[in-house]
Amino acid sequence: MATGRTHRPATRSRGIPEATVARLPLYLRALTALSERSVPTVSSEELAAAAGVNSAKLRKDFSYLGSYGTRGVGYDVEYLVYQISRELGLTQDWPVVIVGIGNLGAALANYGGFASRGFRVAALIDADPAMTGKPVAGIAVQHTDELEKIITDNGVSIGVIATPAGAAQQVCDRLVAAGVTSILNFAPTVLSVPDGVDVRKVDLSIELQILAFHEQRKAGEETVAPDEVASAQAAAQDTPGAAAAAPAPLAPHRAAPAAGTDNGRQGPDGDVPAVMPA
Amino acid sequence: MATGRTHRPATRSRGIPEATVARLPLYLRALTALSERSVPTVSSEELAAAAGVNSAKLRKDFSYLGSYGTRGVGYDVEYLVYQISRELGLTQDWPVVIVGIGNLGAALANYGGFASRGFRVAALIDADPAMTGKPVAGIAVQHTDELEKIITDNGVSIGVIATPAGAAQQVCDRLVAAGVTSILNFAPTVLSVPDGVDVRKVDLSIELQILAFHEQRKAGEETVAPDEVASAQAAAQDTPGAAAAAPAPLAPHRAAPAAGTDNGRQGPDGDVPAVMPA
DNA sequence: CCATCTTTGTGCACGCGTTCACAAAGACAT
DNA sequence: ATGTCTTTGTGAACGCGTGCACAAAGATGG
Numbered sequence: 001m002a003t004g005r006t007h008r009p010a011t012r013s014r015g016i017p018e019a020t021v022a023r024l025p026l027y028l029r030a031l032t033a034l035s036e037r038s039v040p041t042v043s044s045e046e047l048a049a050a051a052g053v054n055s056a057k058l059r060k061d062f063s064y065l066g067s068y069g070t071r072g073v074g075y076d077v078e079y080l081v082y083q084i085s086r087e088l089g090l091t092q093d094w095p096v097v098i099v100g101i102g103n104l105g106a107a108l109a110n111y112g113g114f115a116s117r118g119f120r121v122a123a124l125i126d127a128d129p130a131m132t133g134k135p136v137a138g139i140a141v142q143h144t145d146e147l148e149k150i151i152t153d154n155g156v157s158i159g160v161i162a163t164p165a166g167a168a169q170q171v172c173d174r175l176v177a178a179g180v181t182s183i184l185n186f187a188p189t190v191l192s193v194p195d196g197v198d199v200r201k202v203d204l205s206i207e208l209q210i211l212a213f214h215e216q217r218k219a220g221e222e223t224v225a226p227d228e229v230a231s232a233q234a235a236a237q238d239t240p241g242a243a244a245a246a247p248a249p250l251a252p253h254r255a256a257p258a259a260g261t262d263n264g265r266q267g268p269d270g271d272v273p274a275v276m277p278a
Numbered sequence: 279m280a281t282g283r284t285h286r287p288a289t290r291s292r293g294i295p296e297a298t299v300a301r302l303p304l305y306l307r308a309l310t311a312l313s314e315r316s317v318p319t320v321s322s323e324e325l326a327a328a329a330g331v332n333s334a335k336l337r338k339d340f341s342y343l344g345s346y347g348t349r350g351v352g353y354d355v356e357y358l359v360y361q362i363s364r365e366l367g368l369t370q371d372w373p374v375v376i377v378g379i380g381n382l383g384a385a386l387a388n389y390g391g392f393a394s395r396g397f398r399v400a401a402l403i404d405a406d407p408a409m410t411g412k413p414v415a416g417i418a419v420q421h422t423d424e425l426e427k428i429i430t431d432n433g434v435s436i437g438v439i440a441t442p443a444g445a446a447q448q449v450c451d452r453l454v455a456a457g458v459t460s461i462l463n464f465a466p467t468v469l470s471v472p473d474g475v476d477v478r479k480v481d482l483s484i485e486l487q488i489l490a491f492h493e494q495r496k497a498g499e500e501t502v503a504p505d506e507v508a509s510a511q512a513a514a515q516d517t518p519g520a521a522a523a524a525p526a527p528l529a530p531h532r533a534a535p536a537a538g539t540d541n542g543r544q545g546p547d548g549d550v551p552a553v554m555p556a
Numbered sequence: 557c558c559a560t561c562t563t564t565g566t567g568c569a570c571g572c573g574t575t576c577a578c579a580a581a582g583a584c585a586t
Numbered sequence: 587a588t589g590t591c592t593t594t595g596t597g598a599a600c601g602c603g604t605g606c607a608c609a610a611a612g613a614t615g616g
Contacts, residue, residue, distance in 0.1 A: 019603060025487040029466060043563065052468035056566095056605055063565055071564045071611045088487050089494030096486070103388045107381035113466060113483035118490070157493055158486065181496060182489040184482075188307065188391060190330035198492045200485050204462075205391035207478050208374070208436070209303040209366050211460040212396070214476045215435055216367030218459060297573060321593065334575060341595055349581045349594045 016087070020061045026051045027058065028084045034077050043074035085118075095122035095154045097180075099171050100163030101131055101141050104186055108162060109137035122154040127167065144171075151178035158182045165189045294365070298339045302362050304329045305336065309359045321352035363396075373400035373432045375458075377449050378441030379409055379419050382464055386440060387415035400432040405445065422449075429456035436460045443467045 030050040034042055044062075048055035062068060062075070068083055069075045085091050096114065098105050101124050108114070109124055124136055127144040134141050142150060150156065159180040161168050168187035175183065182198045185191055188206075191199050308328040312320055322340075326333035340346060340353070346361055347353045363369055374392065376383050379402050386392070387402055402414055405422040412419050420428060428434065437458040439446050446465035453461060460476045463469055469477050 017603075021491050022484070022488055024491075025481075025484040026468075028487075030468075044565095045563085050468070052470075054605065056607090057603090059563090059565060060604085067565075069564050070613085072562045072613045074563070087491070089490040090487065092494075094486075094490055094493070103385035107385040108482065110381045111482055114486065117483060117487065119486055157497075158489055182493045184485055184489060190304075190308075190328070192330075196496070198489060200489060202480060202482070202485060203303075204386065204389055204480070205395060206300070206303040207462050207480060208372075208392065208397055209306075209368065209395065210300055211436055211462060211476060211478060212367040212372055213299050213302070213365070215372070215460045216370075218474070295573070322595095323593085332575070334577090335573090337593090337595060338574085345595070347594050348583085350583045350592045352593070 016064045020064055021088075023051070023053065023057075023061055024084050024088055026053070027061070028081065028088070028090075031077055031081045031084070035081055039077055041070075041074045041076055044069070047075065090118040092118065094119050094158055095156045096120065096158045096160060097123045097125055097147075097150060097154075097156050097175075098160045098162060099125045099144075099147070099175070100161060100167070100187075101126040101136055102162065102164075105160075105162035106136050108160060108186075109139065119158075122156055123150045125150065127163075147171075147174055148178045151175065151180060156180060158184070160184045160186070161191075162186045294342045298342055299366075301329070301331065301335075301339055302366055304331070305339070306359065306362045306366070306368075309355055309362070312355050313359055317355055319348075319352045319354055322347070325353065368396040370396065372397050372436055373434045374398065374436045374438060375401045375403055375425075375428060375432075375434050375453075376438045376440060377403045377422075377425070377453070378439060378445070378465075379404040379414055380440065380442075383438075383440035384414050386438060386464075387417065397436075400434055401428045403428065405441075425449075425452055426456045429453065429458060434458060436462070438462045438464070439469075440464045 027047065030047055031042070033050070034047075044055045044059045048058040051058065059069075062080075065083060065087055068080055082091075096119050098108055098121060101109065105124070105126070109121060114121060121137070121139060123146075124139050124141045125144055125147055126132070126141050129143060131141045132143045151159075157180055159175040159182070161171055161175075161183060163171055165187045168185065168189045169191060172183060172185070172191045172193065176193055176197055181196060183191065183193070183200070185199055185201045186203075188203055191201075193199055305325065308325055309320070311328070312325075322333045322337045326336040329336065337347075340358075343361055343365055346358055360369075374397050376386055376399060379387065383402065383404070387399060392399060399415070399417060401424075402417050402419045403422055403425055404410070404419050407421060409419045410421045429437075435458055437453040437460070439449055439453075439461060441449055443465045446463065446467045447469060450461060450463070450469045450471065454471055454475055459474060461469065461471065461478070463477055463479045464481075466481055466483060469479075471477055
C-alpha cells in the first residue's frame with residue numbers, strides 16, 4: 001500500500017472513516033469477481049473471507065454507507081458494486097497523468113488496473129526529449145514543457161509521479177500549480193504540498209525494509225527464548241550473532257561523534273558494512 | 279503504501295509497535311541524506327520535518343529503540359543510522375527473488391532502492407519460456423521450474439510477486455513451500471498463507487481509488503451538500519426485494535463500465551480475471 | 557399466522573497509536 | 587559551581603479502529 005497520506009487531519013467526511021475507505025476497493029474487487037460469476041447475493045461472511053477481512057468489520061464498514069443488506073439473505077452483489085463505486089467516485093471518469101516514463105512509469109502505463117475502474121491515462125509526460133513522441137502503452141509520450149497545458153486541457157486532477165527522487169518535488173509543485181489536487185507518489189521523497197492536496201505514497205524500498213524487520217525477528221526467535229528479556233531490551237536487541245561486539249548502546253558518553261569509527265564497522269556481523277550507502 | 283499485512287495479530291515483538299516499524303525506514307532515509315551532507319547531529323524537530331512527521335511521534339518512536347539522543351543537542355546522525363539499520367535487520371544481506379518479469383517485474387528489478395539497502399536480487403523468475411535466459415537489469419531470467427532450487431540454493435526468505443492475479447496464489451504457495459517466509463505482493467489478489475508468513479501488499483489500483491474518493495468529496499464540497507441523496511437512497515431502499523428476482527436495481531450509469539476501450543475480454547484488473555477461491 | 561432460522565446492523569469494550577505537555581538531563585556560559 | 591537554555595524522553599489523556607456479542611429484521615416453512 002502507499003504509506004500514509006498527507007494533511008487532511010480527520011478525514012471523516014460526514015461519516016466514512018479513513019480505514020473504511022481504504023477497504024472499499026478491496027470489497028469492490030471481490031464483488032466484481034462475484035458479479036462476473038453471476039452470483040446474485042453474498043453474505044458478509046463469504047465476502048469477508050474473499051476480501052481477507054473480519055466479517056464484523058465488513059458489516060460495520062458497510063453500515064457507514066447505509067443499510068444495503070437484507071437480513072437473513074445477505075447483500076445483492078450488483079447493487080453493492082454500484083453503491084461502493086458511487087461512494088468511491090468511480091462512476092465518473094478520472095483522467096490521470098503519469099509523469100516520469102522510466103521503467104516504473106511504463107509499467108504503470110501498461111497496468112490494466114487503471115483503465116478498468118474509471119481511470120483513464122490522459123497523458124504520459126517525461127523530461128527526456130528523447131522520449132517525446134515515443135509510444136508507450138499506445139500513448140505518445142509528451143515533454144514536460146507541455147505539463148501545464150495538458151493538465152488544464154484535460155481537466156486532470158490526479159497525477160502520478162514516477163520520476164527520480166530529485167525531480168519529484170519540482171514536478172509536484174508544477175502539478176499542483178496547474179490544478180492537480182491528488183497525487184500518487186512513487187518517488188522515494190517526502191513531498192510537501194499545500195493544504196487541500198492529497199498525497200499518497202507508494203514506496204517499494206520501505207515495504208521491503210518492513211519485511212526485513214519481521215524476517216530478522218523470526219530468525220532471532222528460533223535461537224533465543226523470546227520471553228521476558230525486558231531488561232535486555234534497552235541494552236541490546238540485536239541478533240544473537242551481532243550482539244557480541246556492539247558498542248555499549250546505552251552509553252550517553254560518546255560525546256565525540258565517532259562517526260564511522262566504532263559503530264560504523266560491525267565486527268562479527270561482517271557481511272555488510274553497517275553504514276548504508278545511498 | 280502497501281495496504282495492510284496478513285496474519286500476525288499483535289505484531290509487537292516485545293517492544294516495537296508496528297506503526298513505529300513502518301516509520302523507521304522513513305527516518306533512515308532522511309538520516310542517510312543528512313549523513314551524506316556530513317551533518318553530525320540533528321534535533322528531533324529537524325529530522326521530523328525532513329521525514330514529514332510530528333516531532334513528538336519521532337521521539338516516541340526512537341524511545342522504543344533506546345535512549346540514543348543527547349538532551350540539549352539532538353541525535354548523532356551516524357550512530358542513529360546504524361542503530362535503525364540494525365533494528366530493521368539491514369546490517370545483513372537479504373537475497374530476494376522477483377517472480378513475474380513483466381513490465382512491473384522489470385521495473386522492480388531495475389529499481390535502485392533495492393540493492394542500496396541490503397537487498398540483493400538473487401534471481402528473476404518467469405513462467406514464460408520465451409523469457410528464460412533473457413537478461414533483465416543485468417540478470418538472466420530463470421524459468422519457474424527452477425523456483426524451488428533457486429530458493430533453497432540461495433537461502434532466499436523474501437519473495438516478490440509481480441505476476442498476474444491468476445498466478446499469484448500458486449506462486450505464493452510454491453514460494454512458501456520452498457522456505458520463503460516474507461512476501462511482497464503486487465498482484466491484485468488476497469493471498470492466503472500459513473501462520474508465520476508475512477505478506478505485505480502493494481496495490482496501485484487501490485491507491486488511485488482512495489484518491490478518487492477524496493477527490494470526489496473535494497469536488498462535492500464546493501457545490502452543494504453532496505450527501506443526503508435521500509431520494510436515491512429511499513428509492514433504493516425498497517428495491518432489494520425485487521432485486522433477488524430481477525436483474526437488480528442498478529443505477530443508470532455504467533451498468534457495464536464500457537468506459538473507453540477494452541473490458542470486453544479482460545478481467546476487472548486487466549491482468550487476469552480474478553477468480554476468487556470461495 | 558406463528559415459529560424458527562439465518563444474517564444483518566450496532567452498542568460496547570478494549571487496545572493501539574497519536575499528541576500534548578512537562579520534568580529531567582545535559583550543554584554552555586559566567 | 588551555579589544558572590540558564592536547549593532538547594530529549596515519557597506519563598497521561600484522547601480518539602480511532604477492531605472485534606465481540608446480541609437484538610432486530612426479515613426469510614422460510616408449517
